[in-house]
Amino acid sequence: MANRQFIAVMLMAAFLAGCNNSSDVLDVSGIKDKVDHPLPKEILNRMAAKDMPKNSPIMIRIFKEEGVLEIWKAKTNNRFDKIAEYSICAWSGRLGPKVKEGDRQAPEGFYPLTRANLNPYSKYFLAINTGYPNTYDRANARSGSNLMIHGACSSSGCYSMTDAQILEIFGFARDAFAGGQTSIQLQAFPFRMTPDNMARHRMSPYIGFWNMLKVGYDQFEVTKRPPEVNVCEKKYVFNQQPAEGSSFSSTGACPPMSTPPALSAALADYNKTYDVAYAKALRKYDGLVWYDPTEAERKALVAEQRKGRDLAYAPTGSALKAGKLMKVEDLEAKQEAQEQADEATAALKATTSVPVPQLPPPQAQAAAPEAQTTAPAPSDVADADGKKPFWKRWFTK
Numbered sequence: 162m163a164n165r166q167f168i169a170v171m172l173m174a175a176f177l178a179g180c181n182n183s184s185d186v187l188d189v190s191g192i193k194d195k196v197d198h199p200l201p202k203e204i205l206n207r208m209a210a211k212d213m214p215k216n217s218p219i220m221i222r223i224f225k226e227e228g229v230l231e232i233w234k235a236k237t238n239n240r241f242d243k244i245a246e247y248s249i250c251a252w253s254g255r256l257g258p259k260v261k262e263g264d265r266q267a268p269e270g271f272y273p274l275t276r277a278n279l280n281p282y283s284k285y286f287l288a289i290n291t292g293y294p295n296t297y298d299r300a301n302a303r304s305g306s307n308l309m310i311h312g313a314c315s316s317s318g319c320y321s322m323t324d325a326q327i328l329e330i331f332g333f334a335r336d337a338f339a340g341g342q343t344s345i346q347l348q349a350f351p352f353r354m355t356p357d358n359m360a361r362h363r364m365s366p367y368i369g370f371w372n373m374l375k376v377g378y379d380q381f382e383v384t385k386r387p388p389e390v391n392v393c394e395k396k397y398v399f400n401q402q403p404a405e406g407s408s409f410s411s412t413g414a415c416p417p418m419s420t421p422p423a424l425s426a427a428l429a430d431y432n433k434t435y436d437v438a439y440a441k442a443l444r445k446y447d448g449l450v451w452y453d454p455t456e457a458e459r460k461a462l463v464a465e466q467r468k469g470r471d472l473a474y475a476p477t478g479s480a481l482k483a484g485k486l487m488k489v490e491d492l493e494a495k496q497e498a499q500e501q502a503d504e505a506t507a508a509l510k511a512t513t514s515v516p517v518p519q520l521p522p523p524q525a526q527a528a529a530p531e532a533q534t535t536a537p538a539p540s541d542v543a544d545a546d547g548k549k550p551f552w553k554r555w556f557t558k
Contacts, residue, residue, distance in 0.1 A: 189286075189324045196281040200332045207244060212236045216340025219333050220387045221274075221310075223249070223320060225256055225267065226352035226480045230310070230320065232333050240385040245329065250314035251321040251477045256351040256453050257367045259293060262304045265318050265456070268293040269370075271377060271390045271397065272347040276338045279331065286312030286324040287331045291347060300395045300411035310347075315475045320349075346387040354378045356435055360442035361451045361486075373397055379435075383427045400424055450492045454483035 192198055208215060217235040224231075232245040252267045259266035272292040280288040288311035294303050305318065312324040322330065334345055351367070352358045354375045362368065377399040380388045388399040393415035400420060403409060407416035420428075462478030487495070 189328055192328070195287060195328060196331075196335070198328055198332060200329060200336070204245065204329070208234065211242055211244065212238075213242070213244065214340070216336050218340070218342040219244075219337045219345055221330075221345060221347045223347070223349040224352055225249075225252060225269070225350070226358075226484075228252070228477075228479050230322070230326075230330070232330065234333070234337075241387070242385070245333070247322060247326045247330070249320055250323050250326070251316040251475055253316040253318055253456055253477070255455060256362075256365070256480065258303075258370060259298075259305050259308065259318065260303050262306065264305075267316070267318055267320055267349070268298075268305075268308050269349045269351055270295060270297055270374065271388075272349065273390075274334070274345040274347055275343065279334060279338075280309070280311075281331075283309070283311055284313075285309070285315075285321070285327075287327045288312070289327075289331065289334060291320075291349070296392045296411050297395070297397055300392055313473060315473050316477070346390075348377070348381070348387075350374060350378060356438035357442045357445075360439055360446050363443075363446075364450050365453070379428065379431060380424065383431050384424065446486070448489060449486045450489050452485050452487050452492055452495070454480055458483045 189195070205215065211234075213234045213236050217237075218241075219235070220233040220241055222231040222233060223229070228249045230247045230249055231243055232247075233241040234244045235241050254264065254266040257266060258269040268291055272295050274289060274292055278290040278292060280290060288309040291308045291310060293305055293308040298305075309319045310322065310327065310330065311319055312322055312327040314321050314323055337345060351371060352362070354371070359371070359375070362371070365371070373396060377388045377390065377397060380399050389401075391398050391401060391409040392411040393409045393413060395412055396415075398409070398415065398418070401418040402421065404417035404419075407418075409416065456477060459478040459480055460475070462483055463476045466476050467474060
C-alpha cells in the first residue's frame with residue numbers, strides 16, 4: 162500500500178512539473194501506426210490546462226550536459242511554455258559543436274526543421290533530421306551529414322532517444338506541421354546558460370562559441386518566443402532588424418542592424434541580474450576547472466543498463482555525474498598524461514598492422530577548429546619543453 166501511494170505521489174509530481182517521462186517505459190512493439198499514433202491523453206490534458214491548442218507551433222530545446230530534450234509549445238497568447246521533457250538515452254562525443262564528418266560530435270546551435278526533416282522510415286524507429294549543417298555551419302566550412310534525433314538508443318553524432326520517446330516527439334512535430342507551422346526551431350545547447358554554468362565552463366576552449374549561442378538563449382528566456390535567427394560575418398545574430406534595403410549574408414559583413422526597443426529594455430534588466438549572479442559564481446569557482454568527461458567515462462556510469470539488451474543499445478550516462486571540478490594543476494597533469502598516452506598509441510600504430518584502440522582525444526585538442534571561427538587563436542608561446550602552456554591551451558581570448 163505504501164509503495165502504491167509513493168508511486169501515485171511521484172506520478173502526480175511529474176504531471177505538475179510539466180514533464181513527460183512516462184514514455185521511457187512504454188512498450189511500442191505492438192504499435193502499427195507509429196507515424197499517426199496520437200499523443201497520450203495525459204499530454205493532451207496538459208495542453209488544455211496550459212491553454213495550448215493541439216496543433217499550435219512547437220520548439221525543441223536540447224541540453225547535452227543534463228541529457229535532456231524539451232518540447233515547448235505555443236499558448237493562445239503566442240508565448241511558449243514547456244509541455245514535455247525527456248531524458249536523452251544516448252549522445253556521443255563531448256560538450257562542444259560538431260566540426261567535421263566523423264568527429265562523433267552531436268550538433269550545437271540553432272536549426273530550422275521543416276516537414277521534410279521528418280523521417281517515418283528510419284531504421285531507428287522514427288527520426289527527425291537536425292538539419293546539420295545549417296547556414297552558420299556551412300559558412301564556417303563545417304561538415305557532416307545525417308545527424309538525427311531518433312530512436313534505438315545508439316548514437317554516432319546523433320541525439321538518440323528510446324523508441325517510445327521518439328514516438329511522442331515525432332507526434333508533437335507532426336501535429337504542429339498539421340496546424341500550419343512551416344519551421345520548427347531546434348535549439349541545441351551544451352548546458353543551460355545560467356550564470357553558474359557559464360562560470361563553471363568559463364575555461365572551455367568553446368566559450369567564445371557558447372557566448373554567441375547565449376545571446377539567443379537569453380532572448381528566448383526573456384520573450385518565451387523562438388528568436389529570429391540570421392547569420393552574417395560567419396556569426397549567429399538574433400532578432401536583428403537590418404536597415405532598409407540591406408540584407409544578411411552568412412559570410413559577408415553584417416548590415417546596419419538594430420534590436421527592437423522593447424527587447425533591448427527587457428534584456429538590459431535581464432543582464433543586470435545576470436551580471437550580479439555571474440560575479441558571485443566566479444568567486445565560487447575561483448581556482449577550479451570543470452573536467453568535461455569523455456564519452457567512455459559517461460558510458461561507464463550506465464554499463465549495467467546494457468546487460469541483457471541488444472548490442473546496438475548503447476546508452477550514455479550524464480556528463481554532470483561523470484564530470485567534476487578539479488584544481489587547475491590537477492587537470493593539467495591529467496591532460497599531460499592523456500597526451501603521453503596518445504603519443505604512445507600513435508607510435509604503436511606506426512609500427513604494427515594490428516588495429517589499436519584510439520583513446521579519446523584531450524578536450525583542448527578538439528578546440529582548434531572552433532577557435533578559428535569564433536575567437537582569435539590562442540597564443541603560440543611555448544613552455545621550455547616546447548608544449549603550449551596549460552592556460553594557453555584552455556583559454557580563448
